Amino acid sequence: MEKNELQQQVLEKIHRGKVAPLPRWYFALRVVGVAALVLVILALAAFLASGIMFALRESGEQMLLGFGLRGFETFAALFPWTLFAIMVVLVVALEWALRSLRFAYRMPLLYLFGGVVALTILAGMVVDRTPLHATLLSQADEHALPFIGDWYEDIHAKHEDKGVFQGAVQSVATSTFVLVHNDSDADADDLSHVVMPPSGFDLSALRVGEELFVAGDVDQQGVVHAYGVQEEARDMK
Numbered sequence: 001m002e003k004n005e006l007q008q009q010v011l012e013k014i015h016r017g018k019v020a021p022l023p024r025w026y027f028a029l030r031v032v033g034v035a036a037l038v039l040v041i042l043a044l045a046a047f048l049a050s051g052i053m054f055a056l057r058e059s060g061e062q063m064l065l066g067f068g069l070r071g072f073e074t075f076a077a078l079f080p081w082t083l084f085a086i087m088v089v090l091v092v093a094l095e096w097a098l099r100s101l102r103f104a105y106r107m108p109l110l111y112l113f114g115g116v117v118a119l120t121i122l123a124g125m126v127v128d129r130t131p132l133h134a135t136l137l138s139q140a141d142e143h144a145l146p147f148i149g150d151w152y153e154d155i156h157a158k159h160e161d162k163g164v165f166q167g168a169v170q171s172v173a174t175s176t177f178v179l180v181h182n183d184s185d186a187d188a189d190d191l192s193h194v195v196m197p198p199s200g201f202d203l204s205a206l207r208v209g210e211e212l213f214v215a216g217d218v219d220q221q222g223v224v225h226a227y228g229v230q231e232e233a234r235d236m237k
Helices: 002-015 024-059 061-066 068-078 081-098 109-128 132-141 149-155
Strands: 164-172 177-180 192-196 211-218 224-231
Touching: 024 061, 024 081, 024 109, 024 132, 024 149, 061 068, 061 224, 068 211, 068 224, 081 109, 109 132, 132 149, 164 192, 192 211
Parallel strands: 192 224
Antiparallel strands: 164 177, 164 211, 177 192, 211 224
């Protein structure tokens, strides 16, 4: 009842000329502006989401999830939380922008937020299927990418302080193998490590030159006692 009375009062003021109705072009321009803002925010959120997907795959860090609890803890330590936090802020901003549109105004907040999250992930997966991030990574490795180049270079960085070792098999012995680090820049940090694989690992299956992702601890002699060894996918490098 109060709502109807308020609407009636507003209409009466409009008829008396006390309140000037806004022109239609104002509302049309507002919708266009909101739509443009939504597209920009969605593009940025999708770029970050796809960047996180690409980094986890390219670095091989997603393999840590298959190495048990220790692997999960290391994965959490290496996860790009800063990028994730920025993406979450963009998702919230996107949800806020959409709520100003008529079709989303009456939609339950939880449903709208869930839809925005799903849309962002889907858009990120689409961008991830393009060569965008691989091209930017290649430019970063050549030190030709400003602003975000450092983040892309870190994708191939060593994380031996976190117990992660990557490289190619140089040689295979009876109970160990030698792994040579390679971050695609052929510099002084391309070092070798003697790796003792976990119990039950089939050393006879290793081949020289094979790219491996290893997680383990280094003893005082510099030997890596691995708790996880996984062959890297060929499209990671």
